[in-house]
Amino acid sequence: MRYAQKLICLLLLVLSASFGIGGCYLLYSDFGVQLERIDRANAAAHAQTCTLVQTEIIDLQRRGEDVGDQTVANLLLAKDREVALWRGETQLCDTLPVACDAPLQNGTMRTVRSGETVTALYGSDLQGNLHLVSAFDLTGLYQDRNASLRRFLGLEAVVLAAGAAVMALLARQVTRPLRVLTATSAEISAGEYGRRTDLHTGDELEQVSRSFDKMADAVQEKIADLEADVQKREDFMGAFTHELKTPMTSIIGYADVLRSLQTDPEEQREAAAAIYHEGRRLESLSQKLLALLALGEEELQLTDVDLADLWPQLRAACPAVNLQTPQDHCVVEGDADLLLDLLCNLVQNGAKAGAPDAPVAVRCLPGADTVTLEVEDHGCGIPQTEIERVTEPFYMVDKSRARKQGGSGLGLALCKRIAAAHGSDLVIESEPGQGTTVRVTLRKGGTP
Amino acid sequence: MTHVLIVEDERLIARLIEMSLTRAGYDCTVAGDGRTAADLIEENDYDLALLDIMLPGLDGYELLDYLRPQGVPVIFITAKGTVKERVEGLRRGADDYIVKPFVVEELLARAESVLRRAGRGNVMQAFDVVLDAGEHTVTQNGKPVDLTPNEFLLLEQLMRNRGAALYRDTLYERVWGGDRTETDTRTLDLHIMRLRRKLHWYDHIETVYRIGYRLKKE
Numbered sequence: 001m002r003y004a005q006k007l008i009c010l011l012l013l014v015l016s017a018s019f020g021i022g023g024c025y026l027l028y029s030d031f032g033v034q035l036e037r038i039d040r041a042n043a044a045a046h047a048q049t050c051t052l053v054q055t056e057i058i059d060l061q062r063r064g065e066d067v068g069d070q071t072v073a074n075l076l077l078a079k080d081r082e083v084a085l086w087r088g089e090t091q092l093c094d095t096l097p098v099a100c101d102a103p104l105q106n107g108t109m110r111t112v113r114s115g116e117t118v119t120a121l122y123g124s125d126l127q128g129n130l131h132l133v134s135a136f137d138l139t140g141l142y143q144d145r146n147a148s149l150r151r152f153l154g155l156e157a158v159v160l161a162a163g164a165a166v167m168a169l170l171a172r173q174v175t176r177p178l179r180v181l182t183a184t185s186a187e188i189s190a191g192e193y194g195r196r197t198d199l200h201t202g203d204e205l206e207q208v209s210r211s212f213d214k215m216a217d218a219v220q221e222k223i224a225d226l227e228a229d230v231q232k233r234e235d236f237m238g239a240f241t242h243e244l245k246t247p248m249t250s251i252i253g254y255a256d257v258l259r260s261l262q263t264d265p266e267e268q269r270e271a272a273a274a275i276y277h278e279g280r281r282l283e284s285l286s287q288k289l290l291a292l293l294a295l296g297e298e299e300l301q302l303t304d305v306d307l308a309d310l311w312p313q314l315r316a317a318c319p320a321v322n323l324q325t326p327q328d329h330c331v332v333e334g335d336a337d338l339l340l341d342l343l344c345n346l347v348q349n350g351a352k353a354g355a356p357d358a359p360v361a362v363r364c365l366p367g368a369d370t371v372t373l374e375v376e377d378h379g380c381g382i383p384q385t386e387i388e389r390v391t392e393p394f395y396m397v398d399k400s401r402a403r404k405q406g407g408s409g410l411g412l413a414l415c416k417r418i419a420a421a422h423g424s425d426l427v428i429e430s431e432p433g434q435g436t437t438v439r440v441t442l443r444k445g446g447t448p
Numbered sequence: 449m450t451h452v453l454i455v456e457d458e459r460l461i462a463r464l465i466e467m468s469l470t471r472a473g474y475d476c477t478v479a480g481d482g483r484t485a486a487d488l489i490e491e492n493d494y495d496l497a498l499l500d501i502m503l504p505g506l507d508g509y510e511l512l513d514y515l516r517p518q519g520v521p522v523i524f525i526t527a528k529g530t531v532k533e534r535v536e537g538l539r540r541g542a543d544d545y546i547v548k549p550f551v552v553e554e555l556l557a558r559a560e561s562v563l564r565r566a567g568r569g570n571v572m573q574a575f576d577v578v579l580d581a582g583e584h585t586v587t588q589n590g591k592p593v594d595l596t597p598n599e600f601l602l603l604e605q606l607m608r609n610r611g612a613a614l615y616r617d618t619l620y621e622r623v624w625g626g627d628r629t630e631t632d633t634r635t636l637d638l639h640i641m642r643l644r645r646k647l648h649w650y651d652h653i654e655t656v657y658r659i660g661y662r663l664k665k666e
Contacts, residue, residue: 238528242502245527246458249549253464256552260618261609262659267467274460 003178004171011167016160023152031145035138039109039120042136046122049081049134054126072130086131096121096135103131111138118142177205181212193220239394243285243409247278281408288410291341292393295417302333302422304445307364307373310340314362317344321351322359330364331445332371334422339442342418345411346375346438352405353379353436366444373440381432391416391426415440449475450563453497455485455511456525457504461548465498465525468552469559472608473572482506489514496563498555501526501537509540516541521566523558525550553622556608572607574663575652579607593646598623602639606653606663613656 056075060067073093076085084094086103094100097119098112104123112119118138125131177199187195196216199209254271257263263271311325317340332339343362350360354377365372382390382397389395394409396402402409416426419440430436452474456462459480466476477492479485482505489497489511497520501508508524515522521543526533529547537545543562546555564582572579578587581604586593595603601623605614620636640661644650654662 241529242527245529245548246461249527250458250460250464252549253461253468253552257464257467260615260622261471262613262615262656262662263471263611267612270463270467274464278460 002175004168004175007171007174008164008167012160012164015163016156019156019159023156024149027145027148027152031141031148034141038136038138038141042120043109043122045136046124046134049079049083050124050126050132052079053132057127057130067128076132082135082137084133084135086133088129092130096133097137098135100133104133106131116143177201177209181205181209184212184216188216188219193223236393239409240289243394244282247282247285250278251275251282285408285410288408288414292410292414292417295338295414295421300335300338300421302335302443304331305334305336305339306331306445307339307371310336310343311362313340314343314347318347318351321347322357323347324359324361326362326364328364330366330371332373332442333445334442338418338421342415342440343373343375345415349411349438350375350377350379350436352407353377353381355379367441369444370441371444373442374437376435376437378435381434381436382428382430383432384430387428387430390428449473450495451475451477451493452559453477453479453485453488453492453494453520455479455482455497455503455508456500457481457502458500461525464552465555468556471610471612472556473610474559480504482508482511485511486514489518489520493518494520496520496559496566497522498525498559499523499542501528508537512540512542519566521562523562525555572604574607574610575649575666577603577607577647577649579604588647595643595646599639599643599646602636603643603647606661610663611665613654613659613662616660619660 053072053076057067057072060071060075065071069087069090069092072087073085076083076093077095082095082097084096084100084103085092089102097117098114098121100112100121104110104121106123106125108123110121110123112121116139118141120136120138121133122136123131123133177197180197180199184195184197193216196213197209198213199206201209251274254274258268258271258275262268307326307330308328314325315323347360347362351358354360358378361374361376363374363376365374386397390397391412393413395413396407396409412426415438419426422440422442424441427439427441428436429439450473452469454462454465454469454476456465456478457480462478462480466478469476477488477494479488482503484505485499485503486506494515497511497515499508499511499522501524503511508526512522522541523544523546524537524542525546525548526537527548528534528537534545534547543565544558546558560581572581576589577593579600580586584600586595586600586603602619605619605622616633616636620633623639624635640653640655644653652664654664656662
């Protein structure tokens with residue numbers, strides 16, 4: 001059963017009950033008053049008859065006339081009333097409209113129903129062992145009451161029907177927010193996460209609607225996050241597969257040539273070089289990938305690192321680069337190996353971007369309680385639209401150039417992870433043709 | 449000569465395909481990106497195009513649209529290997545789809561079958577012998593030569609790798625299939641002998657000491 005129907009039924013029940021009980025109470029109390037009034041009038045009339053008959057009998061007795069049964073009966077009949085008279089147990093006359101076998105007790109009244117008619121009987125004892133019973137018709141009164149009841153019922157039916165119609169309309173209005181909520185939740189579960197109820201009814205339903213919308217917002221956000229996550233993972237897997245399959249193809253293909261043919265030495269060397277080159281590429285890819293995976297797993301133990309200690313190691317790691325490092329000491333909170341990795345990647349990127357032997361500068365810019373590490377090159381730069389994407393795994397601005405230089409597309413992704421592990425982020429500024437500056441802000445370490 | 453366009457941005461893979469196809473007697477042109485490939489397609493007439501899908505410039509699907517009107521059969525060579533991607537590639541009108549990493553032998557076989565279907569049958573010629581891989585016929589100076597299936601396959605291998613010495617193992621593996629045993633190399637030598645006799649190619653098929661056999665270049 002729908003909520004509106006339930007509401008209507010309940011209201012109708014209450015309405016009909018209160019209306020019915022109230023109406024009946026009114027009708028019956030009114031009827032009671034009328035009945036009492038008529039009873040009083042009838043009793044008076046009966047008393048009058050009694051007095052009259054008594055007087056006449058006394059009168060006859062005084063005159064010494066016969067007061068036998070017949071005379072008394074005639075006397076009574078002459079009154080033209082609906083009466084019955086007994087002397088002792090013997091009935092003298094009976095004009096009652098209803099059957100009455102025995103005289104009523106003195107001063108009592110009885111209501112007799114036979115079929116449609118209702119009759120009130122009044123009994124009184126007269127002198128000389130006479131018992132008089134008079135009858136009064138109450139049928140009209142009762143019929144009036146019944147008619148009133150019927151009219152009332154008819155009226156109630158009409159009122160209830162009209163009330164039901166009005167209530168149905170009102171209930172529809174009142175339950176509209178519920179229908180909106182139902183429809184919206186159905187749409188949301190069908191995948192339209194952007195749907196909102198946005199009800200302004202100014203009552204509890206508006207609150208429900210508001211919290212519903214808030215929930216829908218949260219769900220939509222979560223779903224979007226999840227989808228983005230899945231998309232990212234898919235992109236990563238796709239790129240990873242591509243990065244894995246490309247060197248595989250070369251290695252398998254060239255190895256197949258070498259193992260099946262003896263071609264001229266030139267081609268043989270070419271094939272061997274290709275296998276070596278692609279093997280190295282796979283190796284560097286797997287190394288970076290492992291580093292990336294390892295970073296995601298455990299919380300880092302950050303210690304004080306004097307950056308000045310890193311420069312010799314950095315020079316050793318990037319021997320072919322024209323590297324400029326600062327002279328002064330700078331202590332930061334960090335992991336020495338990871339920072340070296342980060343710097344190494346950034347410096348090599350900078351070196352690859354520019355002409356051979358172009359300088360790559362590393363700087364330390366101490367702040368209040370931070371140290372900003374800066375790597376600047378004067379290479380080809382990164383187009384503005386690509387800066388956002390260069391830290392995505394396997395993203396390469398110029399794929400063929402990256403390939404030639406043995407790039408895996410993971411370097412900056414790794415740097416970003418390392419920066420994140422230090423509670424920082426990579427800030428990349430670049431001007432195509434002018435060069436690129438990458439900054440990482442680290443927390444200052446304890447006193448050197 | 450069958451002209452083949454190779455569009456592949458991975459230099460090493462492009463070179464590998466070029467090397468193998470040239471040895472098999474195809475005339476190859478390599479393009480490293482989509483734009484160069486599109487220009488080449490406009491100016492030249494190719495019999496077959498081998499396309500990578502992810503390319504700088506125009507991607508493989510776009511190049512396919514350039515090639516379709518010319519009726520050039522197309523084979524996609526790509527790392528995208530899911531069923532969905534294969535179906536997508538084939539539905540867009542590619543004639544075949546090869547997933548990396550592939551073996552060169554497979555690439556050659558597929559290229560041949562695509563060419564055959566396109567009615568641009570790959571006919572290889574060496575000296576006075578013409579081998580039609582599609583028709584499975586060999587003619588010498590216009591006269592048909594009667595070869596057993598294995599002799600045919602052997603000749604096909606030699607012609608496909610002209611100028612390079614094929615290892616006995618490889619030859620046996622490709623013609624008879626499976627690993628060879630000592631007696632099997634006898635079979636190989638026997639077939640080479642028969643081939644020399646039937647084609648009168650006593651000098652053209654060279655025995656390379658400790659390696660195998662080679663069909664001389666002209």
